[in-house]
Amino acid sequence: MKTSLKLEELAMLMLGVFLFYQLELSWWWFVALFFAPDIGMLGYVLNEKIGAITYNLLHHKFVAITIYFFGILITSEIIQMLGIVFFSHSCFDRILGYGLKLKKGFKFTHLGEIGN
Structure with missing residues (x-):
C-alpha cells in the first residue's frame, strides 16, 4: 500500500x-x-502547536489548489505558479514520507511517525 501512495504522489x-x-x-x-x-x-521556533499550523498551512494541498485557482480567476501566472510550486513540493514531501504535522511534534504526521 505504501508504494501505491508514493506512486500516486x-x-x-x-x-x-x-x-x-x-x-x-x-x-x-x-x-x-x-x-x-x-x-x-x-x-517550531515558537512552539510545537504553532509549528504544526504554519508548516501545515504551507504544505496543505487544498491551500495550494485554492491559490492556483485564485491565480486562474484573476489571470495571474505568478499566483498560479505559487499554487503549483506549493502543490508540487507537498507531493515531493509525501513521497519522502513527510506528511502534515500533528501538534505533538515535528516527527508525528498524518502518514505516521517519521523514521519508523
Missing part, C-alpha cells in the same frame, strides 16, 4: 510539473521556489 508531482510547463514562466522560478514552503518550519 509521484503522479501528482508530475501533474504539477505539467501545469508549470503550461505557464509562460522560466523554469528557474520552479527550481528557486521549490523548497520555499519549508519556511513553515520556522513556527
Whole structure:
C-alpha cells in the first residue's frame, strides 16, 4: 500500500510539473521556489502547536489548489505558479514520507511517525 501512495504522489508531482510547463514562466522560478514552503518550519521556533499550523498551512494541498485557482480567476501566472510550486513540493514531501504535522511534534504526521 505504501508504494501505491508514493506512486500516486509521484503522479501528482508530475501533474504539477505539467501545469508549470503550461505557464509562460522560466523554469528557474520552479527550481528557486521549490523548497520555499519549508519556511513553515520556522513556527517550531515558537512552539510545537504553532509549528504544526504554519508548516501545515504551507504544505496543505487544498491551500495550494485554492491559490492556483485564485491565480486562474484573476489571470495571474505568478499566483498560479505559487499554487503549483506549493502543490508540487507537498507531493515531493509525501513521497519522502513527510506528511502534515500533528501538534505533538515535528516527527508525528498524518502518514505516521517519521523514521519508523
